Amino acid sequence: MKTLLIAAAFAAFAAPLLPNMAFAGTPVTLRMDTTDADGRITLADLFDGVSGPAANMVIAARMGPTAVLEAGQVQMxxxxxxxxxxxxNGIRRIIVREGADNGGTSAGATASASRGNVEVLAYARSITAGEIVQPQDLLWVKMAGAPADAPRDADAVIGLAAKRPLREGAAVSTRDVGAAQVIKAGDLITITYDDGGISLSLQGKAVASAATGDVFAVQNTLSKKIIQAVATGPGAAAVGPQAQSLQARSQPVRFAAR
Structure with missing residues (x-):
C-alpha cells in the first residue's frame, strides 16, 4: 500500500513535466552563431531544433557584451x-554574444550559416597586460567567425606575454601577445662576447626593457659608456657574433612554463 501511495505521489508530481518528456532524446545541434538580444540566454538561442515552452527556457544571463557558458552545464x-x-566536437565552453535573438527559427540558422561556423581559440580567463599565456588559459570554442590573424595552433601564443588586458571568452589574435620581457630598465645584467674561443664578460645596467632577441641600450657600469646589446635571457645579453646570430633567428626564444 505504501509503495502504491509513493508511486501515485510521484505520478502527480511528474504530471506537469509530461509534455516536455514527450521530447526526451530529441537530438539538437549547437547554433553556428550563439547570440541573444536581451541578456536572457535561452535554449533556442543556443540550439537549432528546440521548440515549444523549452525554447524560451532561460539558462543564463549575459551581463556584458559576451557570456561564457560551461558546455557541460548547457548539455545538462x-x-x-x-x-x-x-x-x-568536445566543446568545453560556449561564447554567447550580444545580437539578434535566434528565436528557434530556421531563418536565424540560415543567417548564421551565411557567416560561417569555425572553431576558434579563445581565452579561458581574463589576462592582465604583461602576464604570460599558459596552456590552461586557452580553449577551443565555436564562433561565427575568427580574427584574420587567429592562430591555428595554441603553441603560437603559449609562453608569450599579453600586450594589453585580454577578456575571458574573447577570440585569440596574434596581435594580442608578444615576446615576454626578460630584462627591465634598470636591471643589472651580464654582457658576454664569444668568438673563436675568446670569451669576455662585463657588467652593465639596462637603459631600456627588452624581450629575448631585442636590441637594447646598456650602460657599462665602469666606463658609463652606452652600448647596444641583444637580450639573450633574464639578466643576460650578448654582443658580437653571438648577438648577430640571435637576431637572425625568425622565432624568439620564449621563457615560460609549458
Missing part, C-alpha cells in the same frame, strides 16, 4: 528539457 539543461546535444 538541454537534457532536462528533453533534448540531446551530443557535443561530438
Amino acid at each position: 539543461f538541454a537534457r532536462r528539457a528533453g533534448y540531446d546535444w551530443t557535443n561530438s
Whole structure:
C-alpha cells in the first residue's frame, strides 16, 4: 500500500513535466552563431531544433557584451528539457554574444550559416597586460567567425606575454601577445662576447626593457659608456657574433612554463 501511495505521489508530481518528456532524446545541434538580444540566454538561442515552452527556457544571463557558458552545464539543461546535444566536437565552453535573438527559427540558422561556423581559440580567463599565456588559459570554442590573424595552433601564443588586458571568452589574435620581457630598465645584467674561443664578460645596467632577441641600450657600469646589446635571457645579453646570430633567428626564444 505504501509503495502504491509513493508511486501515485510521484505520478502527480511528474504530471506537469509530461509534455516536455514527450521530447526526451530529441537530438539538437549547437547554433553556428550563439547570440541573444536581451541578456536572457535561452535554449533556442543556443540550439537549432528546440521548440515549444523549452525554447524560451532561460539558462543564463549575459551581463556584458559576451557570456561564457560551461558546455557541460548547457548539455545538462538541454537534457532536462528533453533534448540531446551530443557535443561530438568536445566543446568545453560556449561564447554567447550580444545580437539578434535566434528565436528557434530556421531563418536565424540560415543567417548564421551565411557567416560561417569555425572553431576558434579563445581565452579561458581574463589576462592582465604583461602576464604570460599558459596552456590552461586557452580553449577551443565555436564562433561565427575568427580574427584574420587567429592562430591555428595554441603553441603560437603559449609562453608569450599579453600586450594589453585580454577578456575571458574573447577570440585569440596574434596581435594580442608578444615576446615576454626578460630584462627591465634598470636591471643589472651580464654582457658576454664569444668568438673563436675568446670569451669576455662585463657588467652593465639596462637603459631600456627588452624581450629575448631585442636590441637594447646598456650602460657599462665602469666606463658609463652606452652600448647596444641583444637580450639573450633574464639578466643576460650578448654582443658580437653571438648577438648577430640571435637576431637572425625568425622565432624568439620564449621563457615560460609549458
